[in-house]
Amino acid sequence: MTTISIDNVSRWFGNVVAVNDITMTIGPGVTGLLGPNGAGKSTLINMMAGFLAPSNGSVTLDGEAIWRNEQAYRQIGIVPERESMYDFLTAREFVVANAELHGLPDPQAAAQRALATVEMEYAQDRRIETYSKGMRQRAKMASALVHEPSVLLLDEPFNGMDPRQRLQLMDLLRRMGAAGRTVLFSSHILEEVEQLAHHIEVVVAGRHAASGDFRKIRRLMTDRPHRYLVRSSDDRRLASALIAHASTAAIELDLREDALRIQAVDFAGFTEFLPRIARDHGIRLFTVSPSDESLESVFSYLVTA
Template identity: 60%
Template structure:
């Protein structure tokens, strides 16, 4: 079992700050690295794997720096997000290549076992150039697993997988976690993280926005203020009535036909609007949330923590 620790880690490229002063302590089990596209997740995983040196700060596994440390590299299995593989090789040759690089004692047996784990035995002798996106993802996972590393780092591992493949891979990662391995996988999809990760690290614009078990992070997301555009038969009167509701934080007329409402409690607000409208004879013509993107949710977490 291995602990992965990031302490005050930053990484910049010229004047561009990709990761800004991030600290994390990741223990055995499954940790979801959650954030919108461009948040810095891939940069963080590359530093965890020792591929990139931090501009400042340290990244260690069991107290040893990851960068430039061959013994630590043997503890890590990395599944990068890039699809560029050695397309002229077969799946079996690709996995065997990593087994040889890692100096696995019985490379043929290890290769066969890793390919079987990801359910790719039937396609192992086909060239990677003939693989679908989901198959390429699975063969990358097999290559990362062939030396049985205690630390597994996966960048958007479920991209391109169909529901059956995704369920199989999630089950595989869960089994590895139960064996005591330390697994970090990145995703911008909340539901992927929710299904298998209990520990969540949220990253937004290179900053560490939130950390904790999934229930706590989900609660922060659910309890954030929600914004809506409302059109009704009497916007001015509806605004006055809604401001009397406990769930409504604010309401303002954007124009004669549009009302903007900010509510703290989505469930209470969803019940309040039809009740108020019915009681006072107001017709609701439109009720649309305006900030339901993951980017807006994550941005709220930055300001809430």
């Protein structure tokens, strides 16, 4: 099981601090790296890939420094955000060249496997200059996978992909994570991160803002009331019974939705009290749905904190 450890890492460019004293561990499975534009995500990925040296702290792969460590590239595959490809080559030539650079015993066979993995055989003999953005992304992906790395780093890999290509890549990354590989990807499309990542790391203004399952992160935000949409057989009676309880901060009757909108300041207290008070008053609960427990809500709270 391969692990990347980032310990008290900072990186500055002149007077600009891009990453400020970040510590995190990226292990097997799929991890989403989130943050606003300019938060330091690409700088972090470039340090994990060995393209940048930390100004302070250390970035290691299973305990070994990645910077200036050629052996690390036997285990790391990277799909950068920037377009830096040899457009006069075909995808097959491009991936074969990378297989040869890795010193693989059969570069042609390895390239063919990688192109099949990303479903690019149909266009493998066309020049890259004729490719759409999504096809270029898949060619880069094949190049990153050609040596079957245990770690895969992807910077905005879904950019330019159509819906079908996105679903294919998401399925591939899920399978890789389930097989025990360490997969880290950044994305500004929160819905994709929510569907794909079992773990998130959030960076805001160069600092580490949160780590873990986003639902657990939300429940740790005790300064933010939890919002619920509740439908019942008698919304008015339920509201009257709930309003006096210490776990609720506010209740609104939403006539358009025919439901109650409840702000709960005590997550555990509210989730225990709600079914009990409904039972005691003979009220049936039809819907109890958190309305701010999505990744989008959690990310918004973290960014505006």
